[in-house]
Amino acid sequence: MEKEQRYFPFFVDISEYRVLVVGAGIIALRRTSALLRFGTRVTVVAPDIRAEFQALQAQYGQEYVCLQQKKFTPGMTNGYDIVLAATDSPETDHSIWEECKKHGIRVSVASDQTLCDFRFPALIEKDNIVVGVTSNDSDHRNVREISARIRETLGTENRNIDRAEKQDSKESEYQRKEMSAGRTGSEEKNQ
Ligand SMILES: C[C@@]1(CC(=O)O)C2=NC(=C\c3[nH]c(c(CCC(=O)O)c3CC(=O)O)Cc3[nH]c(c(CC(=O)O)c3CCC(=O)O)/C=C3\N/C(=C\2)[C@@H](CCC(=O)O)[C@]3(C)CC(=O)O)/[C@H]1CCC(=O)O
Numbered sequence: 763m764e765k766e767q768r769y770f771p772f773f774v775d776i777s778e779y780r781v782l783v784v785g786a787g788i789i790a791l792r793r794t795s796a797l798l799r800f801g802t803r804v805t806v807v808a809p810d811i812r813a814e815f816q817a818l819q820a821q822y823g824q825e826y827v828c829l830q831q832k833k834f835t836p837g838m839t840n841g842y843d844i845v846l847a848a849t850d851s852p853e854t855d856h857s858i859w860e861e862c863k864k865h866g867i868r869v870s871v872a873s874d875q876t877l878c879d880f881r882f883p884a885l886i887e888k889d890n891i892v893v894g895v896t897s898n899d900s901d902h903r904n905v906r907e908i909s910a911r912i913r914e915t916l917g918t919e920n921r922n923i924d925r926a927e928k929q930d931s932k933e934s935e936y937q938r939k940e941m942s943a944g945r946t947g948s949e950e951k952n953q
């Protein structure tokens with residue numbers, strides 16, 4: 763019988779990490795904005811970059827958000843501590859995974875749970891409390907629903923970008939909220 767895979771929720775200081783995110787669509791945006799709230803530096807590589815990434819760069823500064831408008835090419839993962847593959851091309855995601863495995867870089871592939879060294883959780887943040895939710899059976903929809911209920915109980919706004927907002931690439935609700943809250947990279951770091 764196959765052993766059930768279980769994921770342990772380490773809570774790690776990622777402020778000194780260098781993170782590469784390949785792809786700049788809705789999933790990459792949700793994850794990049796989450797990582798930035800935890801003080802890390804992120805490089806984003808994609809031929810099409812959603813407009814909200816410019817707002818993140820304006821908010822956190824170029825030191826924290828480096829945008830590279832180009833396709834992934836071999837060698838790009840060099841020097842990164844972790845890599846998130848979130849393109850809409852399974853072949854590209856797979857070659858990113860291969861390169862990371864070859865060089866011992868931890869990698870998560872949004873399109874394929876079998877290619878994840880770690881799980882990207884749903885995040886609920888309330889004052890200094892951080893809740894991370896994941897599933898051992900990869901029922902992503904359930905993770906999302908449980909997280910929404912925790913957010914409701916704690917009275918936290920849903921900071922995550924919903925996939926339904928995908929079409930609204932100009933000025934999303936998320937961007938307006940972040941901008942009107944006047945959040946800055948240094949404030950986030952000090953939280
Ligand atoms: C928690 C959350 C965090 C985040 O993404 O930020 C997250 N998925 C979320 C939502 C969600 N994901 C999917 C749907 C559509 C479902 C539907 O409609 O049926 C929805 C619902 C929605 O988006 O509304 C589809 C999906 N997801 C993965 C695959 C590939 C596969 O299963 O192989 C496919 C099929 C793709 C396809 O078919 O194209 C894989 C992963 N998704 C993970 C995390 C990691 C495992 C964590 C876990 O579930 O335990 C992992 C392994 C990737 C990783 O760790 O990198 C976020 C909740 C955000 C929140 O609420 O805060």
Ligand SMILES: NC(=O)c1ccc[n+]([C@@H]2O[C@H](COP(=O)([O-])OP(=O)(O)OC[C@H]3O[C@@H](n4cnc5c(N)ncnc54)[C@H](O)[C@@H]3O)[C@@H](O)[C@H]2O)c1
Nearest residue numbers: 785786787788789808809810833834848849850854872873
């Ligand atoms: N984990 C999750 O929560 C979840 C949920 C749904 C879907 N997914 C998976 O996540 C992936 C991304 O979904 P999305 O909705 O963000 O897609 P999207 O279409 O919004 O964005 C795709 C991005 O990938 C980039 N890209 C394409 N080819 C590239 C290449 N060769 N090099 C670099 N960048 C490249 C595009 O320029 C674009 O920025 C899909 O594979 C999807 O199956 C994950």
